[in-house]
């Protein structure tokens with residue numbers, strides 16, 4: 001056989017963004033054997049960000065979020081099997097056992113099983129009217145329920161809860177955000193910026209309650225409200241839980257791969273079994289920007305790490321995933337971009353005046369003066385220069401950083 | 417392509433274009449991004465082929481421009497999409513400079 005790869009079979013499990021990008025990486029690296037993509041959902045791979053944004057408000061339909069046109073899989077020789085759940089990995093025999101018991105032989109495997117919303121063990125959480133948001137079905141169910149005048153309570157003031165809150169206000173719902181922490185989006189932004197977002201949501205008519213710990217959900221046949229730890233009650237027709245996600249590690253754990261809060265991988269997406277790779281929300285990977293491994297839950301990672309892992313699986317040796325973490329969220333028409341991973345004590349530098357409205361950037365400098373992160377509020381153009389500054393380990397002059405008349409691009413090049 | 421098949425539209429002054437600093441222009445309904453590189457001035461369609469963003473608000477690095485929304489990149493000379501999430505190229509347009517005036521050429525409507 002001229003090409004030693006052409007009689008091999010690669011299986012990718014999970015038809016999310018990472019699974020879709022992984023098969024692209026496999027073909028990009030020149031693998032010409034069989035590629036099977038096992039997808040539990042009934043839809044071909046799509047991107048999730050619009051599900052809490054344009055799809056939720058009805059400005060876009062789910063098909064607009066498709067990762068690829070339907071014909072792409074056939075053109076690239078990808079055997080896409082929808083509504084097919086992988087059940088178990090038999091590593092000794094190199095077989096993927098499907099949930100229905102059928103078996104598929106593999107030479108290499110890639111796990112892109114993603115994550116699912118965490119559901120806290122609150123009394124009443126199983127009642128009809130309690131929603132989570134991860135897939136298209138969730139988004140459409142929520143959109144259908146968010147009729148004008150409906151009372152919506154969001155449990156969790158992270159970016160998903162806040163995007164839903166913005167959509168709910170836009171659709172004319174009576175909206176309450178309940179966050180247990182003292183500020184919003186605690187995992188992503190400084191408390192001062194969280195406070196700015198609390199004002200934004202209040203200005204748009206939402207009731208934002210901080211340090212609000214949910215004790216239980218009320219109602220008998222359907223959810224009727226939320227009771228907080230301090231005894232206060234919020235009436236609600238719908239409750240949306242957005243308190244984080246947990247990685248779908250069961251397949252990997254059962255197969256004995258190193259995995260706990262995520263499947264452990266190297267910077268090429270290789271797991272503790274060199275024939276098995278993983279990518280996307282389900283992985284824990286090394287990064288030049290933090291000590292130890294991290295689990296990223298982002299669109300950027302689902303795209304770029306998966307492209308690398310797919311190529312490495314197909315034998316590419318030069319590829320590495322070491323992207324600077326980057327994330328965005330859109331709320332009330334305002335674009336927030338977050339870059340970097342500030343850890344430890346940081347100094348804040350503001351560029352532009354938050355009191356004057358959107359159009360400012362918050363920088364994070366470490367105690368050595370190095371730029372380690374930034375949040376740009378409706379200043380997307382700042383992020384490209386900032387990313388490069390962080391990648392290059394630049395320590396910009398805080399006064400220049402704060403001055404909107406000093407070009408960040410010139411600061412990057414050291415010309416300011 | 418001979419000049420007489422093109423309609424030339426004045427967009428900006430060459431002396432006002434700083435190297436690697438994109439400028440935007442509008443010709444009829446078409447949004448254009450004009451950039452001076454080391455070896456000339458180039459014009460591409462300003463709308464990212466991924467979703468909707470204006471590339472002229474993006475970052476120029478070498479011959480490439482990066483979209484401000486999801487970091488797709490395009491070659492300013494060929495229009496080719498060089499990094500995901502964009503797959504499709506953006507249109508490129510011929511440029512000429514006369515007396516410091518930068519003109520962008522559109523094909524004449526048949």
Ligand SMILES: Cc1cc2nc3c(=O)[nH]c(=O)nc-3n(C[C@H](O)[C@H](O)[C@H](O)COP(=O)(O)OP(=O)(O)OC[C@H]3O[C@@H](n4cnc5c(N)ncnc54)[C@H](O)[C@@H]3O)c2cc1C
Nearest residue numbers: 014016017018040048049086114115280281297298299302
């Ligand atoms: C509502 C929402 C909004 C978001 N907005 C943003 C945003 O604005 N910006 C941003 O950067 N990120 C955003 N994200 C995060 C981003 O979408 C995720 O990080 C990304 O989807 C992760 O992709 P993935 O492929 O790793 O996992 P997933 O998208 O979870 O895909 C995993 C897939 O695997 C399938 N699967 C699991 N187990 C099996 C099995 N055993 N057999 C077969 N199939 C299986 C699942 O059904 C699923 O389809 C958002 C996420 C959500 C849910």
Ligand code: FES
Nearest residue numbers: 464466467483486
């Ligand atoms: S709109 Fe340009 S990369 Fe998405």
